[in-house]
Amino acid sequence: MDLIGYIDSKREEHLNELKEFLRIPSVSATSEHKKDIERAAHWVAEKLRAAGLENIEITPTKMHPVVYGESLHAPGKPTVLFYGHYDVQPAEPLDLWTSPAFEPTVRAGNLFGRGTADDKGQVHIHIKALEALQNATGGLPVNIKVIVEGEEEIGSVNLWEFMTKNRERLKSNALIVSDTSMLAKGVPSITYGLRGLNYYQVELTGPAQDLHSGVFGGAVPNPLTILSEMIAKLHDKNFRVTVPDFYKDVAQISPAERKALHRLPWKEKEFRKTVGAAALCGEKGYSIVEQLWTRPTMEVNGMWGGYIGEGAKTVIPSKAYAKLSTRLVPAQNPAKIAKLVERHIRALLPKSVRCDFQVLSTGKPWVAPYTDPIFQKAIHSLEKGFEKKAVFIREGGSIPFVTQMHDAFKVPCVLLGFGLPDENAHAPDEHISLDNYFGGIKSIALFYQALAA
């Protein structure tokens, strides 16, 4: 049986196995899922072994383990390093899921469940592509090294220590990642740019303890009001971030790239529909695609304080909290931006509150020269695997590891994404298109054959 025929014959088997993977609630953010994380790591290790990889290792870190496997039986052929992650975002709010987050369910050609698109489904595409090459062609056409980590959703805290410790062993000619999205349904895509991500937490303390808003209201600082006032000053009326020097190092895109971006079959109407808000808002002077892919942002990702239960409680809280993040673009420096953000926030706050400012993570932006031959081989494989025209795109999200690898290992990074922008990664009803899942397996298998040619 030929490669594509073999993959087609295994559809049901592959899908059932993926569901098994998705049922493990491997949420990396909360300690209660520690055991599920372990289970997911072992599950990945077992499937790598089944795909014919060797020297399988589950390496503990200070938090969640890294799974490794390799196959080095193609002398003279390129060596590729595949990276993915088996951890997922928390599933909350649970009541907004149509079917339970960890009970994968197919509806209308899509598989629903936490991790379907980000990133378990895409990791599984790769494992099954390798297995198909082993079983249908008698072996892997290239040398392959696989790492699947468990801390991507919390900032890949310990991954880099693992990478540097295993630097010699992990050497490769290219890094392959599938943790991104296609531009749209029916438009297979290679991502050549990512934004960086800094994540911050702010804790304000006003009164020493919660106070009765009747007895004390009108004379004491309310940290929720003060936090709101601070956040309100983080953007100007043109939706530009007000942190001084925030845009100082931002590289303007070339006229050629801008033209290419505007030629993409990107549908504003679809985007508006996905967002579902009454109106959009973004930095003045830039198209939506430019805002999303080429401009830095400041977002409030969470905010809380005081009484948040049912009904009424007349409290002036002692504390108010916000989780903030900045998306970064070339050539912003994350450490420098973190300092500027902290300085600005402290400067905006009155002396009636104390501020604890924490940088939870930092991550650099990344852009690749997609004229490199490996990118051309990748895009042709996508076009064969999907039987559709493929495109080069950027993305607004962040994969810190890609930037680190690019900088430290000096190898091209090829981002073949099989998600879709409206598949609710990080949100309720996350899903993956089955067409993209199966097309992904074919494309990856074809890509490795092309790399060996």
Added chain:
Amino acid sequence: MDLIGYIDSKREEHLNELKEFLRIPSVSATSEHKKDIERAAHWVAEKLRAAGLENIEITPTKMHPVVYGESLHAPGKPTVLFYGHYDVQPAEPLDLWTSPAFEPTVRAGNLFGRGTADDKGQVHIHIKALEALQNATGGLPVNIKVIVEGEEEIGSVNLWEFMTKNRERLKSNALIVSDTSMLAKGVPSITYGLRGLNYYQVELTGPAQDLHSGVFGGAVPNPLTILSEMIAKLHDKNFRVTVPDFYKDVAQISPAERKALHRLPWKEKEFRKTVGAAALCGEKGYSIVEQLWTRPTMEVNGMWGGYIGEGAKTVIPSKAYAKLSTRLVPAQNPAKIAKLVERHIRALLPKSVRCDFQVLSTGKPWVAPYTDPIFQKAIHSLEKGFEKKAVFIREGGSIPFVTQMHDAFKVPCVLLGFGLPDENAHAPDEHISLDNYFGGIKSIALFYQALAA
């Protein structure tokens, strides 16, 4: 034995009986304490009977029963209606109590336990004052009606139905309440003003669902940012509420009242210590006491949205929430203020979010003319009972029942409070000063004698 001598001779007995009352965990907020609520109601009924009251009734409501008793054997003398409550706030967080919340303990002249100050201790003061009059003087000098309810801490939901159903029976010449605080230790006080309270909840919806802040950040409305921007506009730089016409009906206090307020032995240093914030902030042009008692406020009592768990989640939330409240002063109209607040909030919001605005409750402010003879009799009784100079004060909090009674029954309301501002009502380590407890019993007994004179 004279009245005061009798009360002094019963100190230990009174204290032990109060401890018995406090050991019943009559928390009204949670259904698990339903039986304790019943026990507390029966305990009160039994002690009213022991104090010589008649026609004792425990009237069930949709939630917690109201206890009633009366003594109408003083023809030609005034009739007073006493109101108190036997329910208490939840004791959580339990680990912050020095001694257990429902095991009353004396330390350094204070009795610690949930309900000591709010309001079981104060209800007990009244029961023991009545008993003392019966036993030491051979009868009550005035006609008295007593209601002790079990829902005060959850908004007195069913009390008003009870009041209107028993309207004729409850008629009186004055309402007496002990559920407030003295200005400070050693300063017996009568509260002649309370602020009203409107409570609101705002729900903003931006995107139709939570979105990935990488994929969508920079082009979509973030309801947390927009909620913050709205809240930031609710106060101007002088900490005045910006709602148009908010201050229009606010009555300025008279120069005489302002002078009296400034003469009070109110200690700013103590207040700052209790608040424990790095600095205070309040409406410009008013003293702290004026801000707390005579000026309306707008406070954020709770706020939430997005990811509020441990670590990082890169989400742009679909929804953001705030609980807001306004404290009101004479002659603001709660219904009118609620409309103005809603209109202002809607006007401040951009069209990129939808807003659901709910008024959870409204409540009128109240001020009494303390030159009325009954107030003069009350303050002289306090001075005799405590052997200290007593003062007239206002309070920033709200007791909706007082306003309702004042409006519906057209009677003077006399608020004799025996708590202290730092006795942790609603918080761990709630306590009452034993001096105030015993002084309270004497003052109330003397007050009823004075009323009959």
